[in-house]
């Protein structure tokens with residue numbers, strides 16, 4: 321009997337990486353590699369890295385060291401943005417066997433064969449990002465109730481602080497027909513909710529002559545899919561038509577995630593973002609005009625070069641004035657080969673930290689008042705997983721986390737739930 325080779329996977333970073341890791345694992349399974357938990361001793365480890373900040377690089381290195389300590393004889397394979405951007409740096413980390421750039425990350429079985437034939441210490445297979453033009457489709461099934469479906473990759477924008485276009489290449493996408501077929505596969509697997517995922521998904525259609533709105537319209541008809549969330553969409557690409565479609569859609573959730581990044585036009589210009597705070601505020605108001613209960617999450621970066629105390633204050637006040645639901649706060653960190661490195665004044669690290677704390681506190685206030693609005697109302701909840709305390713958790717259509725003491729039969733079902741906002745969070749009772 322041949323013993324199956326085992327592979328442990330670890331994913332860092334964004335939803336796109338999670339979708340891609342699962343796609344890689346399914347390909348490996350068809351080639352005879354069994355998936356095991358990352359915490360187990362395995363023959364191979366695949367670490368799908370992130371490089372959005374210096375902290376992400378550091379965490380990627382930490383996970384490599386962890387895998388090596390667990391199984392020093394294992395073949396450790398590094399893919400993802402950090403592998404594309406810094407292969408030489410990764411090569412020096414003890415235990416690393418293969419470093420695969422963007423061209424080869426979906427080609428791991430062949431690269432393993434190459435590595436084993438060569439018998440070399442470390443195989444680096446890197447590429448110029450300009451060589452990467454293929455769209456590799458992916459979706460995740462690990463969570464069972466929710467799937468991240470990759471519909472778009474890469475970005476043609478050129479924001480001054482961002483390294484993603486260097487790691488992921490030009491904007492490109494799957495066809496709508498392909499996305500629909502993948503959504504059908506996801507539905508077949510019993511998953512109820514799809515999160516549409518990409519780097520700049522509002523740019524969907526650039527390579528196929530289609531539009532993101534048409535994609536939503538087609539996905540709306542897929543039997544078995546009961547929820548679709550749009551992971552994140554640039555404000556300048558969030559059209560009135562998309563907002564109005566979401567408002568009346570069967571499956572699109574009343575939930576938007578929109579990157580603002582700075583609430584000051586001066587900083588937005590330095591970042592080379594493609595909108596103003598006025599346009600952003602207009603979009604928020606438009607969403608709420610059509611969908612008054614919509615959840616709106618907003619990304620903000622603190623401490624980018626050029627963000628003086630006064631401009632940060634402007635940013636803070638702008639965000640505090642918006643009727644939004646929560647913030648995703650990122651702290652700027654220097655990335656190689658970005659124009660932001662040449663912008664003055666730099667913001668000292670301790671001030672970046674103080675600003676991050678202020679924005680996190682603002683986010684908590686915004687979230688608490690958004691969530692409180694739903695106390696004593698009934699909303700549909702998709703129940704996902706059982707916690708150690710015996711309670712199930714799930715999310716409302718408006719992306720509020722709910723805990724409820726319910727029986728196993730409700731797992732992966734959407735049911736109407738009466739909500740009670742308590743000191744322990746939102747508690748639900750099935751009605």
Ligand code: SF4
Pocket residue numbers: 475476477478479482483484485519520554
């Ligand atoms: S839109 Fe800007 S921040 Fe977003 S991936 Fe593209 S370049 Fe980076």
